[in-house]
């Protein structure tokens with residue numbers, strides 16, 4: 166599945182363009198359906214987006230009472246751990262926005278076992294969104310081609326019967342929980358953020374099809390699908 170690619174001169178301009186896209190997607194969803202369901206990513210580029218959203222003028226352009234925040238993936242650590250994607254988003258944005266606590270749906274990592282976290286989170290998504298798809302799923306791209314916590318050569322890639330799954334990531338010697346392709350591909354819009362020279366090699370390999378079958382290459386969104394890249398990552 167080929168994304169619409171937007172290449173911005175640098176990471177600052179990438180963040181501004183992505184923030185504007187986020188705001189307009191949120192406003193449209195709220196105008197049409199009265200609610201905006203978004204799944205957040207961890208990682209450095211999404212953090213810049215969250216920081217922008219928390220500031221004027223963007224902060225004032227969205228009715229945050231109508232936004233429900235979820236997480237595309239999470240590390241199995243306490244919510245106040247430095248590796249927590251929730252903690253990053255909370256500090257970068259959530260604490261500064263007038264969003265009700267009940268609209269912030271973090272993964273319940275206090276349950277301990279990753280499997281239990283995944284099962285509970287799938288239930289939270291179903292109960293909150295009923296059968297609605299995500300309006301927006303934000304993703305980063307790891308240098309190994311992973312998105313969310315769908316890592317190469319893991320059983321998580323082939324899960325089709327649940328919307329979340331747990332997995333052990335050998336290279337980090339840690340457990341994670343991730344949304345599966347089933348729910349990511351069903352989103353109305355998917356944006357992958359790719360910034361910095363460190364991503365140029367994987368972007369080159371993907372665009373020239375030097376490699377195939379990476380998690381990001383298996384994405385097949387049925388809705389709008391974008392890559393937001395800076396020039397350094399695009400190799401231009």
Ligand SMILES: O=C1O[C@H](COP(=O)(O)O)[C@@H](O)[C@H](O)[C@H]1O
Nearest residue numbers: 206207208209304305306307313
């Ligand atoms: O481990 C993770 O990495 C990816 C990519 O992060 P980046 O800093 O290389 O952009 C991220 O999207 C994911 O949420 C996170 O858990």
